[in-house]
Amino acid sequence: MAKIDVQMVEDIAVGAALLGTGGGGDPYVGKLMAIQALQKNGPVELMEVDEVPDDALVVPAAMMGAPTVLVEKIPSGKEIFKAFDSLQNYLGKEIFAVIPIEAGGLNSMIPITVAAEKKLPLVDVDGMGRAFPELQMVTFHLYGVSATPMVLADEKGNSLLLNTINNFWTENLARNATVVMGGSVMIAIYPMYGRDLKKAGIRNIVSYSAKIGRAIREARKNGDDPIEALLKATGGYTLFKGKISDVQRRTTGGFVRGEAHIDGIDQYKGELMTIDFQNENLIARRNGKVVATVPDLICTVDAHTALPITTEGLRYGQRVFILGIPCDKKWRSEKGIETVGPRYFGYDVDYVPVEELNKG
Amino acid sequence: MAKIDVQMVEDIAVGAALLGTGGGGDPYVGKLMAIQALQKNGPVELMEVDEVPDDALVVPAAMMGAPTVLVEKIPSGKEIFKAFDSLQNYLGKEIFAVIPIEAGGLNSMIPITVAAEKKLPLVDVDGMGRAFPELQMVTFHLYGVSATPMVLADEKGNSLLLNTINNFWTENLARNATVVMGGSVMIAIYPMYGRDLKKAGIRNIVSYSAKIGRAIREARKNGDDPIEALLKATGGYTLFKGKISDVQRRTTGGFVRGEAHIDGIDQYKGELMTIDFQNENLIARRNGKVVATVPDLICTVDAHTALPITTEGLRYGQRVFILGIPCDKKWRSEKGIETVGPRYFGYDVDYVPVEELNKG
Numbered sequence: 001m002a003k004i005d006v007q008m009v010e011d012i013a014v015g016a017a018l019l020g021t022g023g024g025g026d027p028y029v030g031k032l033m034a035i036q037a038l039q040k041n042g043p044v045e046l047m048e049v050d051e052v053p054d055d056a057l058v059v060p061a062a063m064m065g066a067p068t069v070l071v072e073k074i075p076s077g078k079e080i081f082k083a084f085d086s087l088q089n090y091l092g093k094e095i096f097a098v099i100p101i102e103a104g105g106l107n108s109m110i111p112i113t114v115a116a117e118k119k120l121p122l123v124d125v126d127g128m129g130r131a132f133p134e135l136q137m138v139t140f141h142l143y144g145v146s147a148t149p150m151v152l153a154d155e156k157g158n159s160l161l162l163n164t165i166n167n168f169w170t171e172n173l174a175r176n177a178t179v180v181m182g183g184s185v186m187i188a189i190y191p192m193y194g195r196d197l198k199k200a201g202i203r204n205i206v207s208y209s210a211k212i213g214r215a216i217r218e219a220r221k222n223g224d225d226p227i228e229a230l231l232k233a234t235g236g237y238t239l240f241k242g243k244i245s246d247v248q249r250r251t252t253g254g255f256v257r258g259e260a261h262i263d264g265i266d267q268y269k270g271e272l273m274t275i276d277f278q279n280e281n282l283i284a285r286r287n288g289k290v291v292a293t294v295p296d297l298i299c300t301v302d303a304h305t306a307l308p309i310t311t312e313g314l315r316y317g318q319r320v321f322i323l324g325i326p327c328d329k330k331w332r333s334e335k336g337i338e339t340v341g342p343r344y345f346g347y348d349v350d351y352v353p354v355e356e357l358n359k360g
Numbered sequence: 361m362a363k364i365d366v367q368m369v370e371d372i373a374v375g376a377a378l379l380g381t382g383g384g385g386d387p388y389v390g391k392l393m394a395i396q397a398l399q400k401n402g403p404v405e406l407m408e409v410d411e412v413p414d415d416a417l418v419v420p421a422a423m424m425g426a427p428t429v430l431v432e433k434i435p436s437g438k439e440i441f442k443a444f445d446s447l448q449n450y451l452g453k454e455i456f457a458v459i460p461i462e463a464g465g466l467n468s469m470i471p472i473t474v475a476a477e478k479k480l481p482l483v484d485v486d487g488m489g490r491a492f493p494e495l496q497m498v499t500f501h502l503y504g505v506s507a508t509p510m511v512l513a514d515e516k517g518n519s520l521l522l523n524t525i526n527n528f529w530t531e532n533l534a535r536n537a538t539v540v541m542g543g544s545v546m547i548a549i550y551p552m553y554g555r556d557l558k559k560a561g562i563r564n565i566v567s568y569s570a571k572i573g574r575a576i577r578e579a580r581k582n583g584d585d586p587i588e589a590l591l592k593a594t595g596g597y598t599l600f601k602g603k604i605s606d607v608q609r610r611t612t613g614g615f616v617r618g619e620a621h622i623d624g625i626d627q628y629k630g631e632l633m634t635i636d637f638q639n640e641n642l643i644a645r646r647n648g649k650v651v652a653t654v655p656d657l658i659c660t661v662d663a664h665t666a667l668p669i670t671t672e673g674l675r676y677g678q679r680v681f682i683l684g685i686p687c688d689k690k691w692r693s694e695k696g697i698e699t700v701g702p703r704y705f706g707y708d709v710d711y712v713p714v715e716e717l718n719k720g
Contacts, residue, residue: 086523090450158529161521163446169518176540180533 002207003043004112004122009034011213016100016108018212018230018308019205019325021297023280024104024131025063026310033077034109037116044112047097047121049203052194056096058123059087059191061114062107064135064152064174065184066256066279079153080186084114086151086159087188097121099197101138101189103205104131105310110186125201127190129328130297133255133279135174136167137340139330140190143200150174150189154181179254202328216306226306227321236325237358239284239291240273241266241303247314255279260300260314262322273322275300277311282345284322292324293342295331296354299323324354362567363403364472364482369394371573376460376468378572378590378668379565379685381657383640384464384491385423386670393437394469397476404472407457407481409563412554416456418483419447419551421474422467424495424512424534425544426616426639439513440546444474446511446519447548457481459557461498461549463565464491465670470546485561487550489688490657493615493639495534496527497700499690500550503560510534510549514541539614562688576666586666587681596685597718599644599651600633601626601663607674615639620660620674622682633682635660637671642705644682652684653702655691656714659683684714 004012013027013034038044052058061080088095098115100108103126115122127138135147147170153159160177164170170189178185192200212233219229231238242262249258257278264271268286275284281298284291292298300309303319330336332353342349364372373387373394398404412418421440448455458475460468463486475482487498495507507530513519520537524530530549538545552560572593579589591598602622609618617638624631628646636642641658644651652658660669663679690696692713702709 156529157525158533159523160533163519163521165517169516173518173520173537173540176536177533180536 002046004038004046005043006035006038008210009038009109009112011210011217012108012112012206013105013213014216014307015209015212016103017105017310018299018301019129019209019297020102020104020131020308020310021280021299022277022311023133024102024108025106026313027105027109030106030109034112034116037113041116041119044115045121046206047123049123049125049198049201052097052123052197054193054195056194057091057093057191058097058099058194058197059084059095059188060099060101060127061111062101062187062189063110063184064187065178066251066254079155080110080114081117082159083151083153083186083188084118086153086161087149087191090149090151090161091191095120097123099123099201100126100206102126102128102131103209105308107131108206108209122206123197124204124206125197126205127201129202129205130295131280132340135171135189138190139202139328140192140196140200141167141339142330142333142335143196145190145192145196145200147190149191150187152177152181152185152187154185175254183251183254202330220305227301230301230306231323234325236299236323237354238321239298239324239358240264240286240322241268242273242320244314244316244318244320247316249311256311258311262320265319275322278345279311281311283342283347283349284324290349291357292354293347293349293351294345295327295336295340297325297327299325324358326354362406364398364406365403366395366398368570369398369469369472371570371577372468372472372566373465373573374576374667375569375572376463377465377670378659378661379489379569379657380462380464380491380668380670381640381659382637382671383493384462384468385466386673387465387469390466390469394472394476397473401476401479404475405481406566407483409483409485409558409561412457412483412557414553414555416554417451417453417551418457418459418554418557419444419455419548420459420461420487421471422461422547422549423470423544424547425538426611426614439515440470440474441477442519443511443513443546443548444478446513446521447509447551450509450511450521451551455480457483459483459561460486460566462486462488462491463569465668467491468566468569482566483557484564484566485557486565487561489562489565490655491640492700495531495549498550499562499688500552500556500560501527501699502690502693502695503556505550505552505556505560507550509551510547512537512541512545512547514545535614543611543614562690580665587661590661590666591683594685596659596683597714598681599658599684599718600624600646600682601628602633602680604674604676604678604680607676609671616671618671622680625679635682638705639671641671643702643707643709644684650709651717652714653707653709653711654705655687655696655700657685657687659685684718686714
């Protein structure tokens with residue numbers, strides 16, 4: 001039975017921010033909250049999925065909204081507990097464990113904070129194995145789990161409990177409420193039983209995040225190439241190396257949308273990469289040719305430190321590697337591609353696995 | 361102890377539509393629902409406010425949204441019970457009685473339907489004594505009663521439970537959700553105890569609506585002038601008589617907003633009246649001079665039948681009387697005028713009682 005301590009939180013924050021593919025929130029505020037909660041309450045138990053009883057209730061805790069907003073609109077620290085407690089009261093049953101909904105910088109930290117404060121285990125699982133912008137974009141949805149009852153809570157003290165007929169209505173109503181509530185809120189969502197989690201979750205994502213963070217940290221400490229270590233830890237591909245020449249961002253409809261242009265350096269000199277994003281990176285083109293799309297992971301990391309850079313952290317002149325990492329195989333099913341493939345996001349492009357696009 | 365039967369429903373529907381001052385919904389669909397519920401369950405008890413125990417829970421049931429939408433988006437008939445039951449479950453206490461929130465054509469009928477189906481009494485009280493467009497525009501608000509917990513339910517099966525820090529946040533969040541849910545929803549709101557209702561409610565509004573409807577009906581039956589009967593029953597003033605020459609309406613942000621132009625006839629020949637509305641009539645000007653404003657009632661009725669015409673029922677060429685009726689004195693307090701006076705709606709006009717504007 002693993003324990004999450006402060007060192008592991010640091011590693012998870014880095015690894016999960018990488019898997020966040022530009023979204024999932026910046027780890028900074030979330031990490032401070034999680035470390036504070038651990039210092040107060042001691043380490044959190046990291047539980048295997050198979051240790052969760054079939055009839056035990058698990059609940060993901062997360063931030064919802066545009067990460068650009070959260071840079072300036074700091075959580076009060078209480079709203080996530082309000083969301084969590086309200087959902088538990090409504091369900092009328094004790095919550096057995098907390099899980100992350102996605103592997104983002106912030107959304108990996110919030111469940112650790114809740115687990116620490118509530119003295120509950122964190123299960124080594126999530127619903128994406130990466131980050132995605134919309135609520136129905138979880139493997140739970142592929143297996144018919146309802147996103148509701150769901151609670152949203154803002155830092156002012158307002159809260160909202162939703163019951164919907166399907167997960168698209170949940171996304172629609174919750175997204176609008178998030179915008180009205182100021183652009184970001186804390187949520188407790190997709191309450192489910194152990195038996196559903198075992199079928200529908202993506203396993204070992206917390207320990208995988210920790211492994212990625214540790215690989216980068218140890219390579220830097222030992223003077224090894226952290227990019228090499230990262231590629232080895234993830235089985236990823238180098239899609240590009242370059243210098244950010246332009247970033248366009250607009251925060252609309254509760255999302256940050258935009259694109260980044262990167263001018264090649266070293267072996268990519270004279271070449272151009274563009275990446276489109278909606279909170280998360282959606283599609284990467286090198287010299288106009290698609291080299292990776294959702295649901296595969298498109299990750300931007302600092303060329304020297306290998307530390308991940310979120311979409312709101314992109315700056316002119318940064319030297320970066322763009323990496324492609326294969327997504328979990330649950331996303332490569334027909335319903336998976338329908339839910340999060342490039343056509344869902346409006347691109348007239350068929351999904352081709354990143355391994356095939358970059359072989360040879 | 362009075363009983364509401366089918367005849368009384370017909371009278372209430374007419375009287376409440378008049379007091380709806382153009383808003384509060386068209387009585388047609390609501391009346392059919394209420395009559396059907398009475399035919400199935402028998403008459404509804406109409407209870408005096410003072411008969412409600414201090415610690416008994418009462419809940420207003422209503423439609424929220426743009427009445428223009430409801431003309432085409434018919435309720436399923438089930439969503440109001442879902443809203444009502446969800447709120448009761450959340451509160452964990454039996455609801456003792458139902459009340460109307462406002463005196464509109466539809467919003468006078470929905471609580472009767474709920475009372476009949478749930479076999480609960482209807483209390484002879486509301487929170488406006490007329491209709492207003494926003495959720496905080498109730499006398500309950502003037503006395504510090506919280507609009508939440510509140511439930512919204514749509515005809516598709518989605519529902520939403522709100523808890524907010526104040527009634528303006530309730531309006532803001534509920535209005536946006538209403539728009540996302542298609543422009544109109546059913547709500548259970550302002551749950552309160554008998555002791556608050558006694559202080560904060562506007563008394564005898566249901567029997568007053570019935571009295572108005574009966575006066576019009578009997579005058580028409582007896583060949584008397586129904587406009588005379590209406591003025592006598594309400595203590596109102598004739599502000600204008602004319603022919604509708606233009607109506608502009610736009611359904612935006614969950615409201616129908618617009619203005620009506622009326623060309624004078626008979627004693628008003630050569631004169632012009634304009635009425636601005638936001639669901640309800642807000643301000644009436646005769647030849648550019650203000651002759652009535654919120655919170656006083658500005659009512660449009662058919663010149664021959666004296667039957668009220670809602671803002672969405674206004675048509676070119678209709679011959680109408682425009683009547684001004686003094687509002688309840690609770691609205692004439694400082695906080696009342698701040699909440700629903702002409703300045704709240706953006707007019708650079710001080711509130712002057714309709715009696716003073718039309719004396720002599």
